[in-house]
Amino acid sequence: MPSSKSERKRNFFEDVYDVVRLIPKGRVTSYGAIARYLGTGMSARMVGWAMNAAHGVRGVGTKAHRVVNSQGLLTGRHHFVPPSSMQSSLEKEGVKVKKHQVQDFEKKFWDPGKELI
């Protein structure tokens, strides 16, 4: 088929979304983990940037609330509406959150590059 120039970058979003959707219920992952899964060349910022696009039409169905930073903090909660919905969604799935921090983060942590391999 003919070349598709615009299709290439879309692959990046799909990669991120695909990983996020594969996160098991009651589990969480970090931006850095996803970035490393895609390749160390991909900085964690790109993941957050992809999530930013996820709040729109592209990310419909994407569980962005399951993605937290390396400390297990819900740093992206401010992008949810309302912000507390991120914590509510996590607790609803069995993930306890205290002070915007995921409890038992190491237990809830799901590494795409390790379990999804």
Place this chain on the structure above:
DNA sequence: CCACTGACACAAG
């Protein structure tokens, strides 16, 4: 083409 921004990570003070 250049400058700024961004839901991060890591290091240093």
Place this chain on the structure above:
DNA sequence: CCTTGTGCCAGTG
């Protein structure tokens, strides 16, 4: 504990 600086890549103005 908090702030600042640097790296990383892509998007937007």
